Amino acid sequence: MKKGFFIDVQGTLIDDIAKKPIKGACEFIKYLNNNNIPYVVITNNSKHKSEDFIEELKQKGFDIKNYIDPFYILKKVLKTKKIAAFGTDKFLEVLKQMGYQLDFKDFDSLIVSIRQDYTNEDYAKMIECAFKTDDLIAMHGTSTYSKEGKRYPGVGAIMSMIKFAVNKDYETVGKPSFEFYEKARKLIDLDFKNITVISDDMIGDLLGAKALKMKTNLVLSGKTKSKEEIVNTLDKKDLPDKIFNDMSEILASLKKGEI
Structure with missing residues (x-):
């Protein structure tokens, strides 16, 4: 075998x-x-x-x-080009190179990835975006994100918080x-x-x-x-x-x- x-x-x-x-x-x-x-x-x-x-x-x-x-799956799952996305500057740049348009006012999908220095204001912005669309996408479902010996909330943890806040399910691509x-x-x-x-x-x-x-x-x-x-x-x-x-x-x- x-x-x-x-x-x-x-x-x-x-x-x-x-x-x-x-x-x-x-x-x-x-x-x-x-x-x-x-x-x-x-x-x-x-x-x-x-x-x-x-x-x-x-x-x-x-x-x-x-x-x-996850980018292999994102290409298949994300049909729209207009998105509200959260993550590192490098992540946002890759999305732009893939042809996606970043717009927090006029968008069809919310996408969340990891970033070390998310603030409560960032989380508040994610929640407001989640109220405006039913297409919520997590780049992956990590529990914690490790950086320089410290552990931060992973995308899975953040999306669980958003799901609880807005009572909407999300799709994980990674x-x-x-x-x-x-x-x-x-x-x-x-x-x-x-x-x-x-x-x-x-x-x-x-x-x-x-x-x-x-x-x-x-x-x-x-x-x-x-x-x-x-x-x-x-x-x-x-x-x-x-x-x-x-x-x-x-x-x-x-x-x-x-x-």
């Missing part, structure tokens, strides 16, 4: 602070390539054009064969949406049950993967700092299948045939 992997980037392959490969990360990708093990690098990148981010990862030593980020995982699955043509997802985000990535019957490996090299942070908050059925400190431990386990 052929098996494969979905592999997160920030906090899993790349350190959130130093922005360098985490111990064992480059070696893990190289091992998969050399042994023809199918995989997809799955990231919630929303700061760079997809091709630019792939190139950045390659410059860090990752010879990536398959890749997907992880952990079914559309995102399904597009990644098709890249390697495996059933979900034969795929293991590796990530540092239990709530934002791995719970959605478990719902699709994928196996889950949590790493403690990113936003999740300890086993206790997760184990003590989840039902037994939702716990990750395995917990590792970093990618070097996962590589060792893979070589032993344990995963």
Whole structure:
């Protein structure tokens, strides 16, 4: 039975602070390539054009064969060109390059991504925009956003707040949406049950993967700092299948045939 992997980037392959490969990360990708093990690098990148981010990862030593980020899904989901969007300046610039028109007065869709320095005024503006449209889009469903060792509300947390404020549902284009995982699955043509997802985000990535019957490996090299942070908050059925400190431990386990 052929098996494969979905592999997160920030906090899993790349350190959130130093922005360098985490111990064992480059070696893990190289091992998969050399042994023809199918995989997809799955990231919630929303700061760079997809091709630019792939190139950045390659410059860090990752010879990536398959890749997907939320922009792949956004192109399919977002039909309108007039949008109210929140995120970093880089994110907004990418949207403009994709042909979208940013307008907070005359718009059809609200799009939210991550930014370190959101203020209450920003959240108030998001809520007002959400009252004016039924098309609410989250770039991804991260629980927390890690930056320079601190944890900030992720897009999933922000959108949950907006949903509660305006009583409207929203659509997620990145992880952990079914559309995102399904597009990644098709890249390697495996059933979900034969795929293991590796990530540092239990709530934002791995719970959605478990719902699709994928196996889950949590790493403690990113936003999740300890086993206790997760184990003590989840039902037994939702716990990750395995917990590792970093990618070097996962590589060792893979070589032993344990995963």
